[in-house]
Amino acid sequence: MKDIEQLVAQLSSEATPIRPAPAPLQLSLRLAGAAFIYLLIALAASGLRSDLAHALQNPWFAAELLLLLLILLGTLLSAALLAFPDLHQKRTLAYTPAALFGAFILLLFFAWHADTPPAPFPVHSFECTLDITFISLIPAALAFFVLRGYASTHPSWAGSFALLAAFSVGAIWLRLYEVNDSILHVVQWHYLPMIGVGLIGWALGARLLKW
């Protein structure tokens, strides 16, 4: 008890005015802003796919892009909520990505059925995963750097969503850059690796977001 009283005295002597951290919505919007700027820079450097205007007339492609964008925002919001010990007392919102990923799987399923005759496979394969991963590195580093300044009581989940958000940035970039309409290729080399990314984020979160 004496130790605790000493600790109370020590901690209270260190009390200085503190500015509360930005709320989750604000934090996720800031991160989203940074992600969009980065995406614009990446697209400016790589260029847009030559048939983008035509591709956007395909409702499945447009819906896929829109959902990817929502996944980016949803995972960022979730990671931001999970950065707070009490999830800012908005626990339900943290489940948003689950609904978005569910909708995304459904969309890909319908897009696959609508792909008749199937679009030809591109000549490359795993290079897409590598490109997305490469583009995702900076957003991932930024997200982890920011989240480390908070106090997550769910570090694995926070890490997982942070890495998925970063991977979404890469995935959006590649869909806007690469001329490719093969839904099977996209599922196999763009989106299935997200499962691994989520698991890596889980492990990284447990280590890097400890406090």
Add this chain to the structure above:
Amino acid sequence: MTEQPADLEHLMRLALQGDKQAYADLLRETVRLLRPFLSKRLRFEHEVDDVLQEILISLHKARHTYDGQRPFKPWLYAIARFRLQDHLRMHYADHLRHAEDIADLENILHDDVTETAISYESISGEIERLPEKQATILRLMHQQGYTAKETAQQMGMNESAVKVAAHRAYKVLRQRLEQK
């Protein structure tokens, strides 16, 4: 006469503005609130004290994540549960390590009953070759006679971490001495 419950949100808002007295009151109130919560979940009183200290330090580190606008208790209990889980995880991990130790000890007792006990001085050269933190812990505990708790205070670590570090150092030393 019952004690009036303190307005924790108000105290925390004042603490965030740098009010030392309000912060001290808040921390004391936190201890009063959490002690029964922890006592129900931990067997020994010293464990309760250890975890309480961990929680107070965590509250201090995380205080910028509380904005004074939402209820304080859910925020506090989220931290408390997190630190309690950490403690229990470490506690059970320690238990597993100690279970392994008993097997080791049996081997050693069987082989070395007639050997002279090893003193700190006789292996101080080996100890100095250990990583700085482990060497310091062994020096404090075995040369200067501090307990694990006192060593933890000296080094600004928690007691379990000191025990784990010491245990790892023993293992390395044992391996090195066996090789000689």
